[in-house]
Amino acid sequence: SSSSSSSSSPSKQIVVQAMKGRTMDICVGDDKQIRTVLNFATHDFLGMSSNEAIKASSRDALSKYGCGSCGPRGFYGTIDVHLQLEDAISKFTHTEGAIMYSDGASTASSTVAAFAKRGDLIVVDEGVYEPLVAGITLSRANVLWFKHNDMADLRRVLEGVQKRDKSLGRKKNDQRRFIVTEGLFKNTGTIAPIDELVALKHEFNYRLILDESFSFGTLGETGRGALELYGKKPMHDAEIITISLENSLGSIGGVTVGSEEVVDHQRLSGAGYCFSASSPPFTASAAIQSLRQLECKTELLATLQRNQSYLYTKLREMSTQIFKHKLVVTSDERSPLVYLELTEDATTGNREVLLDRIADKCLEDGLAVLSMVRPDSGNNKTSWPPALRMTPSAALTEWDIDDALNILKKAVMSVKM
Template sequence: MLDEELLQERLEQYQPEPLVDTTNVKTKETIESYIINEDENNIDLAKTNFLNFLDHEEIKQSAENIIRKYGVGTCGPRAFYGTTDVHLELEQKIADFMNMEDSIVYSYGFVAISSSIAAYCKKSDTVFIDKEANFAIRQGLTASRSKFVEFNHNDPINFKKQVENVIKNERKPSRKFLIVEGISWKTGKLLPLEEFLKVAEEFKIRIFLEESYSIGIYGDHGRGLTEHFNIDPERIDMIIASLEAALGSIGGFCAGTHSIIEHQRLSGSGYIFSASLPTFLVQACIEAIRLMEDRPKKMKTLAKEFHLFLEETCEYKVHSDPESAFKVFTTKDETNRKEKEEEIHLYCKKNGVHFLKTDGGLVINLYIDLLDKKSRLEMAYKVLKEAADL
């Protein structure tokens, strides 16, 4: 046994690493916050409302009717008084929409991604991820404690090289997973899905596809990359996505085979321990899928036009895919890039065009209503062009 003096000495010497890095944490007071009142002098390109579902009258009326029947929440997890017939209807609707056997709905998009990863990937597994993988994916891997190997952004050749290197050096074979984003949260770039699938299938690697920013946007019916590239969804083990982007609600889902989805009902922590998604938000998703119609085609038209404008008229450097619903761009002049971005952002803000400024560049979130309101679109074009010419 340690004597009391030695115990105290060792306790004083013990300096564990913090669970969370707080060195760059901003206080509430230092984070800029203001309300954008959309009118003839202001246009909001900061919020995510790609398909104009946030203020859709039919969706609001349908959600109100559900509140009158079910209230605003079940106050319990899905497996404990938290499931209603509306939850089951949405899960079936998503499965049918994605051409998959089954689906499961979570109450928070971030947790849908992180929990579903942790439900399958274990400490002894090897997971291959993009160097630009989003925070939700990385949190899922932290929870799983799996070994992860990074490859260059959207680079299937480098991915194959990393797989071969792992296989060559591992002492005993491990289960292997590939987790990729259809549209990168950070760069807006489109994943070359077929090339990644070929490598994964060659080495028998399980494939998880995260489609938060491609569902509702890519493919003629908004089914994401499988429809966009005409790829059989059965080649993908699981499709994961937030319901908080194109569908304009809250929550997230996973779609796959019945056995893959059923496993999460017993081991998906975000499903087991979180209160279920409020029923009126479930209904909002059902209505959004029903109202999808030709919205993805309209978004494609707008996205490509806006992309062309930024590149050719303003001569900005656009990182995101031409069909991406959000545009990540910066100035072509690398000299004092940050200062120039700040200048562009401030000018646009003062002249009523509001969008985001991030570490990766400037970010504009489009919405299809701009196609019908040409004066709003022309206003955005005019201000962005003036900012580029500063």
């Protein structure tokens, strides 16, 4: 991994030696000296990867089953803990069933491609992340894009399809149609307006494929995601929901939840399920224990959200009072993916290089953040500017956040705009 993803110059490799919740031990480049830094560069939003109960559950499973499953799910690769996880997450999400994949990214790409085929129609938010774009490409379906989180533009696209139906004399059910979006967008830290989106989905009779990989465990009263945040129901308001186990649950793999038909269809049509070796059993055991922690220890989510609120408040104050609106927050305040961008008038220099320098200076002073060159939109019509990303977690304290902000302030002030 690297603190910088700049394409302008090679960055030093960062090797993680140990994960310790709020901190991690790292070595940078050829320097073998181990340094401890505050970890604001993780997707482990609830601190599950360092939870002792989860570690113990993983060790027990490793002792019982060994490491790899050594076969796809349909060929002696299904272990009882895989089924137990599917049952547990189905109950937690109030759906009829769940199917587990061995990789978080292939969960999204395999699920989309399992349902949408050549001749079908997919209407997609242009801000979706790479695994969804891969699934859309693999499906070979007809694709229409709408502007990121712009419900007026989505209506324009749907009405355009409706007009074309009338001109061709085509009925709605002559073609399978899907809307694809994320609950919490990985690349922007923004949240989909699920209430408006669901209303349009019902009005125009589309199925909704919703990726909750980053919203699961972070949004909603109990961490069930963006649907819960907006008071909507799985299976009715979103027929197909994909969830990564690699973020809030601190494990490996992913699941798709929905009706029995949605799940059963993927057991024969989900490429990542049918052809990849199934997850090592201990990863399923870890996810089961994480799910129990999320359900029983409600203070985890409360702490995360409190830390987020504190970080956003302080960053906005710094943006106004210290950075003079040159470095601004662009993500949603309900999001644990906190994005900071340099405004266009902040500098005449290369913003990507400047952000790399800020991230490198932060790391030097004991804070891990990410300088990111974000991919263009799936339709290649929108480019997201480079950004710094900070991710608070439930493992942090307010003192940690204050320390991180002081380091960030020092780093920004040391860089000549």
